[in-house]
Amino acid sequence: MNQSNIHLVDLPDEILLMILKKLDNINVLYLLMGVIDEQFDILLRDNIFTDTLNFISRSSTNDDISSIDHRIINRFCFDILPKIHHNVKHLILEPMFMERILIAGNYPNLTSLTLFNFGKHSALNYFTDKSILQHIFKCQITELILENTDNSAYVDDEILSEKYNKNAYKSILTLFKNLQSLSIVGSSINSYPPLSILDLPSTIICSSNLTKLCIYVDSLDDCLYLLDGHLKQLTIFIVQIDYIHNDLSIVHNTNDLLNLKCFSLTCYNLTNAYDNQVISLFRRMKNLEKLTLYIRLKDRSSFVDGTHLHKESLMHMSQLHTFTFYISTMIEINDSIHRVSENYIQKTFENIGYYQTSCTVNYYRRFKAICHVFSLPFKFDRLEMITDRFPTIIFHHVTYLLVFDTVQFKHHFFIRIAKAFPLLKHLTISNRTLLFIDLNKYEADYIQSYAIIQFSHLISLNLMVVNKYYVEHFLLNRKTHVPRLIQLELFYSHLKNVTKNFTRDSTRHNCANIKRLNFYDACHYPTKFSHYFPVLDTVSCSNLI
Known part of the structure; x- marks a missing residue:
């Protein structure tokens, strides 16, 4: 029986589009643009492949976000973007590659920009009147989405509120004059430094174009100020407020917000x-x-x-x-x-x-x-002060959980937690009651009365507890499996005791990927400490309030 060779280009355009649009458009353009023939390149310039270009990759192991392979970016900048720049409406990228990608074409139809791993230094470097990209920022961008990686939990001289507001927020609000939608979101549970109106000139927060705003602010004063008539066309307002106090420092407009x-x-x-x-x-x-x-x-x-x-x-x-x-x-x-x-x-x-x-x-x-x-269904990603009594439902969106009680949490409680919060990334356990447990009788290295609990997505564990029982429970590989755990907060004395001065094999496995340790007491660790935590990057100490 004769077999004929059928090539991809032999298929009708409609069939080709149906096949290719199911694939990642970046990969399609990278692998096929300029490879087959000019007719095929015309097909690849279709809006399906060129409207939105996402140059971001998310790690499958720890959810870290970074740019795609630099070789792919190189080919786009040299060979692909000059051919399709006029079709691009939305770019998703990191600040470190923003200038290089944007100067690869003119982008007359670019209106939307999403930046991951954005921070104060990105604003200082790119969001200025001296930037070669200022025309795009000022005149074209109507939608700006920033995932801010600056961390308000580590405030130092470099990231004081007043300085941050002037260097970051002022730069954004001054340069992007044509915005209709502005969203600044945090990349972790420790939100970026909030917007404080008191640190900015009164003329900065004013727009007749902005219809959507998503922002993290310092106080209710800041929220009310944004609603005082400075954003006349605002119809969608998504705000996270750090603190809501009874005392306000500003006299605010109390008119109805009819828009x-x-x-x-x-x-x-x-x-x-x-x-x-x-x-x-x-x-x-x-x-x-x-x-x-x-x-x-x-x-x-x-x-x-x-x-x-x-x-x-x-x-x-x-x-x-x-x-x-x-x-x-x-x-x-x-x-x-x-x-x-x-x-x-x-x-x-x-x-x-x-x-x-x-x-x-x-x-x-x-x-x-x-x-x-x-x-x-529960739509939020955070839940706090949950006790051993919670509904038997699945919290599909929760990534941060704080459990609290004055009695001992048993093994079956954590089985319930693992099932009820399948995407849990950050777990804090607060139990200030001293539990009189003889850990010598709790030698779970050799006793396995329950199935191993799987916390497949857990990356951060905070044990604000006065008893080492919970340290034992989470670090023993015969009790709990935490393959992605990279941050651990606890008492150093508990860790030293449970790991038997960092020699215990049965707790070594759950410590293998830990990069950050924070102790609630003095931390003078031995030389063997680094061998027990092979990828450890940071050790810190803080007081448990």
């Missing part, structure tokens, strides 16, 4: 200003259609429930059709306070039409109680 259609407020730190400040802000958003709220409350006399939310906020938003929320309330209790149940809290939400909710109420330390209530 605002979508508002998202996140505050990870506890606040007692919800009733005085947040509710009054919500009441100004009469035309709001979508509301997202993540907030942790303290110093209230009662839990926030559906009845309260409806009366104080939601009933004033007649256009609202989507409400996604997580509300945690910590209260002081005594014998005179009625103890409400989880069913009662959920019923108050059902009464106002929110049937997809979940709730946990925990009474602890005799005089304290905490309530977590949230919409389903």
